[in-house]
Amino acid sequence: MTEVPVLIVGGGPVGLALAADLGWRGIDCMLVEQGDGIIRTPKMNEVNVRTMEFCRRWGIAERVQNCPFPGDHPMDVVFVTAMDGYELARMPRPARSDDPPGPDSPMVMQACSQTWFDPMLQDLARSFSGVKLAHRCRMESFDADANGVTAQLNHLDSGRQAIVRARHLAACDGAGSPVRRKLGIGLQGKMELSRPLHMYFKTPDLFAQLGIPRGTFYLAIDKNGLWANVRVIDPRAGLWRLMLLDTPADFDANNIDCDAWLRRAIKRPMNVEWVGHSVWVRRGVVAERYSEGRVHLLGDAVHQVSPTGALGMNTGIADAVDLGWKLEAVEKGWGGDRLLASYDAERRPAGARNVRHATGFYQGHLNFDKGIAAIEDATPEGDALREKLGAQLMSGVGAMFRTRGVQLGYRYDDSPICVADGTPAPADEAVEYVPTARPGARAPHAWLENGRSTLDLYGRGFTLLRLGADAPDNAPLSAAASACGVPFTSFGISNPDIVKLYGKKLVLVRPDGHVAWRGDALPGDAANLIDRVRGAANAV
Ligand SMILES: Cc1cc2nc3c(=O)[nH]c(=O)nc-3n(C[C@H](O)[C@H](O)[C@H](O)COP(=O)(O)OP(=O)(O)OC[C@H]3O[C@@H](n4cnc5c(N)ncnc54)[C@H](O)[C@@H]3O)c2cc1C
Known part of the structure; x- marks a missing residue:
């Protein structure tokens, strides 16, 4: 054994x-x-x-x-009637090589x-x-x-x-x-939101074949609504995925006509190599x-x-x-x-x-004007409808691409091993990330010297930030940590912007980079604080 x-x-x-x-x-x-x-x-x-x-x-x-996804390939999201049809709206998202980190993280999203x-x-x-x-x-x-x-x-x-x-x-x-x-x-929640169909295909340089500007994610809307998306997975190898958001009631999984679905998504017959398909269940459960x-x-x-x-x-x-x-x-x-x-x-x-x-992002797909029969009409009415729809899609469906708050703003407000500091919880915004060093939150990023981020201080053991010239002595906390073998380091920061960002003179950050405790002075019982953040049964 x-x-x-x-x-x-x-x-x-x-x-x-x-x-x-x-x-x-x-x-x-x-x-x-x-x-x-x-x-x-x-x-x-x-x-x-x-x-x-x-x-x-x-x-x-x-x-x-x-990674092999080309650094100069634009990450644009494009709403289209079909890839070779009308472009309704384009959400520009920079290519990875043109996307400098924002002020709140040293990193950027990667395709x-x-x-x-x-x-x-x-x-x-x-x-x-x-x-x-x-x-x-x-x-x-x-x-x-x-x-x-x-x-x-x-x-x-x-x-x-x-x-x-x-x-x-x-x-x-x-x-x-x-x-x-x-x-x-x-599992609790929605056991079936839809039954999408994935179809993977290969074709060399689809953009050149269609004569369209490059993008990464295409959402296809025709008179029946938003029904599919087409994503380039590997532009160099010409690997793509066509996803049907939901399969129709009469769908026969044993008889899938991938070419027909692709023809609808592109509006032109294509000769591609099919490399796989699968039907799966879209859920929202925990x-x-x-x-x-x-x-x-x-x-x-x-x-x-x-x-x-x-x-x-x-x-x-x-x-x-x-x-x-x-x-x-x-x-x-x-x-x-x-x-x-x-x-x-x-x-x-x-x-x-x-x-x-x-x-919510998925449900936003289904929630826009239904009277769009003229969406592909080459008429002034068609033009006006496409313009109106484009704006609606950008603000509604486009929300799923504006998720900085979702990505960085999750917090452990009610954690038994974080010590609340009594400050009000900021709103949990999907779009905007609001940096906070409140206990439970991801300790915010700020640049230190030599291209280092505050995030680089966290990972191994607990880190106590001592912020400002008058940060109190941390010896009692360090001694309490060492008494029970908790790995502990401290780091002094004088940059006033970072002092302000972290909000208190002492901030204790856990090995995962979330704030465990903060205050302007150490609590009287430093051992109890260490016990609390290491999940000891005797902590109060
Ligand atoms: C169309 C689509 C696009 C997506 N895009 C994104 C995206 O861009 N970003 C993102 O974050 N997420 C995305 N996701 C979700 C993401 O793919 C999944 O959340 C992720 O793959 C889950 O990873 P996992 O390791 O938990 O499970 P899985 O990837 O499912 O891995 C589980 C593994 O366990 C193995 N296994 C099961 N039972 C046993 C056993 N008894 N013994 C040994 N092995 C076993 C299985 O073989 C499997 O390999 C997407 C999902 C879909 C459907």
Whole structure:
């Protein structure tokens, strides 16, 4: 029998991110994935700003930035009657090489398909000697007890059976999650928003063939409404995905005429190579529980979000980052008995929030003027209608591309291991990110010297920022941390803009980069503060 501290089931992006984060933290783990790890028809294409911040921490941001998606390809979103029809509106989004970081993050969103991103996470995970990735290996069953989990593994190529004993099981086993089902954890929300159809095709330089300006994401609207989108996944290889937002009632999954759907989306017969298709269920659901004893669930296993807003994987990777440091703390002995329970308390509301946003973005697709029969008429009335619709689509449907607040603004306001400071909670805005160093929030970015970000200070252990010339002495907190083995460093900042941004003279930031506590003076009982933020049972 093999023994490991953490067994991860599922080698999609979320399981890989957890394996990588644990490896980065020096925690041994084994990941089992029933597939071979090769992505043939990628779903995920947008690695959002927050995930890029984690990639920066892990040292792979540059690799993601240099992925094969051309740096000079405009990321424009284009509303069309058909790709070779009328352009209704264009939302310019700069090419990656022309997109400098905004004031609130050192990173920018990247178009990096799963075809490239998952192998980068695999390589990162493999770079740590304590991480073992086992592909073509299925977890057939498991039994959980008070001290851990015993899992039966099946190596699919050799047929060899194996037993693994782990102190923690992390289920990153996707939407169908056998682990979630076995634990009887239900899903809450909308079990079926629609049944989309994906069709992947290859064709060399479609833009040149059609003589249209380049973009990345095309939304097709005809007299029946918004019905499909067409996305370029890999411009160099000419790989595209056509997605039907919903399949009609009389749809026959055994008899799909991909050419006909493409003809409708482009308005011209095309000779393309079809490389795959699938029908799936669009949901907006979140699990009733994220943990049960020593089993923790992450990613699509516990939240299934409509792809509108590109939040699925990105939310799952934030799950992995939240759980990663807590597993490290418990394994290294400085995490308290209540620490792992805070994973559910923090990440379930964050999952529900993102499900809410993504479902709202999808519902916005269906919510605009219905009297659009003249949308393709070459008449002045047709022109006027297209202009009006274009503006409506930009402000309504376009909202799913303006999500900086969603990406960066999630907070753990009610976390049992963050200490509220009594300041009012800022609004949770979808579009605008409002930086705040309020406990529970992502500690804001600001540039330090030499191209360093404040975010570069966080990751390993707790970091106490001492802000301003008169920041109090942190010795009692440092001593309290060291007394229970909590990794702790402090960092002085005098830049008045950063002092103002963080709002207090002392700000304690957790290993995941969220604020645990802040104040102008240390509390009288520094040991109690450390106990609270490390999830010790005796903290008040
Ligand atoms: C059209 C579309 C576009 C999307 N675009 C984006 C986007 O741009 N950005 C974004 O953030 N998200 C996007 N998403 C969502 C994203 O693809 C998913 O949220 C993400 O893949 C979930 O990752 P995961 O690791 O949780 O699950 P999965 O990727 O489903 O991985 C689960 C893995 O577990 C394995 N597994 C299951 N059971 C076992 C077992 N018993 N033993 C061993 N292995 C097992 C499976 O083989 C699978 O590989 C999109 C989704 C769709 C449908």
